[in-house]
Amino acid sequence: MATVKIELPDGSVREVEAGSTPYDVALGIGEGLARQAIAARFDDQLLDMSTPLENSGKLALITQNAPEALAILRHSCAHLMAQAVKELYGADVQVTIGPSIDNGFYYDFFSDKKTFVPEDFADIEKKMAELVKADLPITREEMTSAEAIELFRSMGENYKVELIEDLGETNVSLYRQGDFVDLCRGPHIPRTGILKAFKLTSVAGAYWRGDEKNAMLQRLYATAFADKKQFRAHLARLEEAKKRDHRKLGRELDLFSFSEEAGAGLVIWHPKGALLRTIIEDFERKEHLKRGYDIVMGPQILKTELWKTSGHYENYRENMYFTEIDEQGYGIKPMNCLAHMLIYKTKLRSYRDLPQRYFELGMVHRHEKSGVLHGLLRVRGFTQDDAHIICRPDQIDAEVKGVMQFVQDVAGIFGFEYCMELSTRPEKSIGSDADWARATSALKSALDDVGQPYEVNEGDGAFYGPKIDVKLKDALDREWQCATIQCDFTLPERFDLTYVGADGEKHRPVMLHRVIVGSIERFIGVLIEHYAGNFPLWLSPVQAVVVNVTDNQAEYVRKVESRLREAGIRVQSDLRNEKLGFKIREAQMSKIPYMLVVGDREMEEEKLAPRFRDGKSLDPMTVDEFIRFVADEVERFH
């Protein structure tokens, strides 16, 4: 009998009969391990515990707690859910695909008879639990594509037939558990009994193969974990995210609202929200001036012809709002670049004048599809911290690096981690192949030079050029697209921008579109969730509230309030006829950083007693001391 040599992760080598399975190997090491292991990695391939090992190689057993175990477990759980659905609803539904995703898994079903509703979840979960209890073995089998097509066709599973036909393989693998069989690459756990913690979470529509021209499927979302403890931790995370939801906090903190009467996706900023915006916008202006940008402003509407010149009319029309007055068409700007082009063109530019960096906090309107709107994170009118850098080709590299540094500085100030992505030419685009290649390599080399790791998204660029996207990671480790740097050779061409070079000839400049936080609206939404509404002192719209204990101190409180306000502190006083505890509670719930308590004791000493929103308090201090204290803290955090 032939033997093969199996090397284990600890370096030890076991010699086993050819055709032994990972399960056999695991059993040879220990029964506990054999029970714990759900799949195996052989060289670089993932295998089932029951796959025969015909060659020598490195074998690692994947136990339930291994990093790659969760995806396998969830994928198997998706099969379990599909099995339950088929047993419950039979021929009324067809199965399609069911992968594992970040926080769980889903399975897409087609049915024109059955519509899934959340009330079905309990039935499906119950059936899944039964199948777990039955502890069905999950087995793999291989057959030719023709046989598999025959099999699925006989079962009426047309989507599976289509999948196999498109795969174009000679052989495919199938997994079987009880009466349920599914086309699948694997690997899978050995038995259904291993699945312990799962829960259906939601139902939603999804297009077959993600294409809106295809049939709408019904997607059942669910989640699964190796054990109940991890499952509870996941639910706690969801709970935390829900508490931080900027739509909820936005209302509670009285920052902004939306109005059905005004229109969907149009933000209405309340005093505190508008103040917060103003603080961020002032910060932006200061930071841009510091880095050699010029502040400019363009009009809200520009003639339709100009949008034709820029290519927006061709490529972006369906997202634009148009209006017509005196038989002249205008487009409401969805981007800020046009006016910046016009500024550049107002005079002859020398190579010595470049780069020109035009910065605008520009309000743009885009008709986003109604279904994508989401609080502040996706709106129809928003303000970009937009700039267009018009430079010589030899300056691209330094400018891109400058922008990347800017992004990193700002991310640091707000306490975000970040990652970057490079997006290349999409199908619908303008410009020559050569320009695209140059622009793409310019961005790439800037990324490479600073040693910034990045992912590449093929075909994800803007219609006029490739881009670097920056994703911020918030306190809950969620990613948000904010900054983007886009390289554009096309617009200078279309607008015939030129500069006079050292040689006295006219040359074509290059343009970089870039935003740092992206949209002020979205960024504030992200900030609210990142800080859970507890803005750092320098951002808090209300930094302190002066609270009296009894009416006796009312006049002194008013005096303190005006002194603090004169010192530039954003302060309120709360003189309402309520008990101290009540006022403290309200101030704390509105997440005001400092509550300044004033009773007879403080009044006599001309002091105030600060208390932080986390409940900690400081020793009483004078008004001047508090003013210095606040100035220090603001200084330290930005």
Next chain:
RNA sequence: GCUCACAUAGCUCAGAUGGUAGAGCACAUCCUUGGUAAGGAUGAGGUCAUCGGUUCAAAUCCGAUUGUGAGCUCCA
């Protein structure tokens, strides 16, 4: 835009099977002057998102519209 669900007082939510609405918080008035997360009493607040239909009768059933949510597709 597509699929499914939802829309009752400023907010959070009750209101089987059709018979013109209720709670808590918030708000107002009064009492209370109370030292670090809710003092008490009284009161005012709703064309049940909008429009249409079915019915003797609609918050409740049906349709359309608007808005919202979860996704899909798209995106700052």
